[in-house]
Amino acid sequence: MGGQEATSGPDPVAAIYHRALPHVYGYLLSRCGSVSLAEDLTADTFLAAVAATRQTRKPGEGVPEVTVAWLVGVARHKLADHWRRSGREERTAAVAGQPAQAYDDPWDEWLDTQAAYAALRCLNAHQRAALTLRYLDGLPVAEVAAHLGRSLTATETLLVRARAALRRVYQDARQDSEHEEEGHGR
Secondary structure (H helix, E strand, C coil): CCCECCCCCCCHHHHHHHHHHHHHHHHHHHHHCCHHHHHHHHHHHHHHHHHHHHECCCCCCCCCCCCHHHHHHHHHHHHHHHHHHHHHHHHHHHHHCCCCCCCCCCCCCCCHHHHHHHHHHHCCHHHHHHHHHHHHCCCCHHHHHHHHCCCHHHHHHHHHHHHHHHHHHHHHHHHHHHHHHHHHCC
């Protein structure tokens, strides 16, 4: 059969798609802050899930159980892959002397949460990934290290530096907006 297993029932990803889509998309959007990126990563997540369920397996090995939680786990990996890829692109751009592309988010002025996301986007890809995995996903430092392919000590150092950088960027943005408000109030 061309390297694919025949399935007797419906496609397990198709069966859960409509129920899982809002969870997967919401998970990604809340962590990346970009509608278009969340849409791309959601599509990548479902494509990876279809590929995983159709993959030829060893005898006795079944198709993975497709649940919302499993799909969100796949989405987490796709997001971590994106952060790693973005980090490589930023480093390449820096070496080439070109500025890295800024992230576009139309809601930078929304609430303090939006200001925090805006500040998060100003950090480099490794810092964003570490903070996202640790504080938004709630992973222990050891799992963050595994996702990022770093040692535990290097990840702890990265988290300390990322928190300090986020605090700096966030406070600078707050001060800038307060100065703008003072200037418009006169």
